[in-house]
Amino acid sequence: MPAPLVLSVVGNRPQYIKAAVLSPRLRRAAREVLLDTGQHYDHELAGLFFDQLALPEPDIALGVGSGTHAEQTAAMLTGVERALLEVKPDLTLVYGDTNSTLAGALAAAKLGVPVAHVEAGLRSFDRTMPEEVNRVVADHLAALLFCPTEAAVSNLRAEGIAAGVHKVGDVMFDLARETLTAEVEAAVLERLGVARGGYVYATLHRVSNADSPGHLASLLGALAAAGEPVVFAAHPRTVASIERFGLTGFAAAWPPRQTSPAPARGEVLGPGLHVVPPVGYLESLSLAKNARVVATDSGGLQKEAYFFATPCLTLRDVSEWVETVESGWNVLVGADGDALARALAAPPRGATHPPFYGEGDAGERIAAIVAAFAAR
Numbered sequence: 001m002p003a004p005l006v007l008s009v010v011g012n013r014p015q016y017i018k019a020a021v022l023s024p025r026l027r028r029a030a031r032e033v034l035l036d037t038g039q040h041y042d043h044e045l046a047g048l049f050f051d052q053l054a055l056p057e058p059d060i061a062l063g064v065g066s067g068t069h070a071e072q073t074a075a076m077l078t079g080v081e082r083a084l085l086e087v088k089p090d091l092t093l094v095y096g097d098t099n100s101t102l103a104g105a106l107a108a109a110k111l112g113v114p115v116a117h118v119e120a121g122l123r124s125f126d127r128t129m130p131e132e133v134n135r136v137v138a139d140h141l142a143a144l145l146f147c148p149t150e151a152a153v154s155n156l157r158a159e160g161i162a163a164g165v166h167k168v169g170d171v172m173f174d175l176a177r178e179t180l181t182a183e184v185e186a187a188v189l190e191r192l193g194v195a196r197g198g199y200v201y202a203t204l205h206r207v208s209n210a211d212s213p214g215h216l217a218s219l220l221g222a223l224a225a226a227g228e229p230v231v232f233a234a235h236p237r238t239v240a241s242i243e244r245f246g247l248t249g250f251a252a253a254w255p256p257r258q259t260s261p262a263p264a265r266g267e268v269l270g271p272g273l274h275v276v277p278p279v280g281y282l283e284s285l286s287l288a289k290n291a292r293v294v295a296t297d298s299g300g301l302q303k304e305a306y307f308f309a310t311p312c313l314t315l316r317d318v319s320e321w322v323e324t325v326e327s328g329w330n331v332l333v334g335a336d337g338d339a340l341a342r343a344l345a346a347p348p349r350g351a352t353h354p355p356f357y358g359e360g361d362a363g364e365r366i367a368a369i370v371a372a373f374a375a376r
Helices: 013-026 047-052 069-087 099-110 130-141 150-158 171-179 182-192 213-224 236-244 281-290 299-307 322-326 337-345 362-374
Strands: 005-010 031-036 091-095 115-118 144-147 165-167 200-202 230-233 267-270 273-276 293-296 312-314 330-332
Touching: 005 013, 005 069, 005 099, 005 362, 013 031, 013 091, 013 171, 013 299, 013 362, 031 069, 069 099, 091 099, 091 362, 099 115, 099 130, 115 130, 115 362, 144 150, 144 362, 150 165, 165 362, 171 281, 171 299, 171 362, 182 281, 213 230, 213 236, 213 273, 213 337, 230 281, 281 299, 293 299, 293 337, 299 312, 299 322, 299 330, 312 337, 322 330
Parallel strands: 005 031, 005 091, 091 115, 115 144, 144 165, 200 230, 200 293, 230 273, 293 312, 312 330
Antiparallel strands: 267 273
């Protein structure tokens, strides 16, 4: 009997990271066809991660790029459906909560191909977030649901989903344990001229923040006034908004030392606030691990901060990683610059640090379950 055939759908940086853990393990027991929707079409967002994580080149690249949610999802649906009809997989694997996730799950389900969802069961309980809609739909279409935490399992149970649910731990925790080295950490800090525990690591990209001049100005203002270096890895959407809203007028204070050419998008926005291009996975882990505090509206970075017991300030009103909030290591400040300033002065720090995300073997466990299911 030939090995089972799995079509894996990815499209953005967090999905590339998860695939970097799962793909090599899956390929030991199954044949994998890797489809990249092209949701992150900028090399700084996509190519850098493929290079750093040694991901195989996609077998199918849709090159969808940007657009409205409807435009992007429709183009992905068409491309994924075409791939499914051509490849005829035994199972389709999707990751996370993006439009790529939704398109992969929906196209497969309509063609009667079983769906496996990695990072199932997460809920922010805010249906105004596109990601929440995507993850709920994907979970209700999936035959295999791989949950990173007990809270995720409970969320599915509350929605009547019990069959095919597996608590396996978090694949991003696997990769963080495997890949980050002291040498990489030291090189990143040296290049940016910051010291361990002596800076804030910030990212900001969600539509609710990046496309609102009021929210963006409030949050950038609080970061710029933090009184310490802030490494702000800016998403292209946020860079465009900063320029469009005229938010480049802060006074410069700390151009970081450069031991290599300055980033193409490098720009100092304010006292201690230095904008750099999106950083690679290992650089981001290094910055999260060694920061005094992380400020972000990213889901993945909240979790990575927790991996390293770094206090996190989430620039949203809700979080799908509820355990990081409930344990005292993450505080929700929303888009309120005053709340962010107060939290920067007194960041959260839990009394204990429970091992919510498994033992570092999530990738092995998922690959074994997927291969066995697809081979039936």
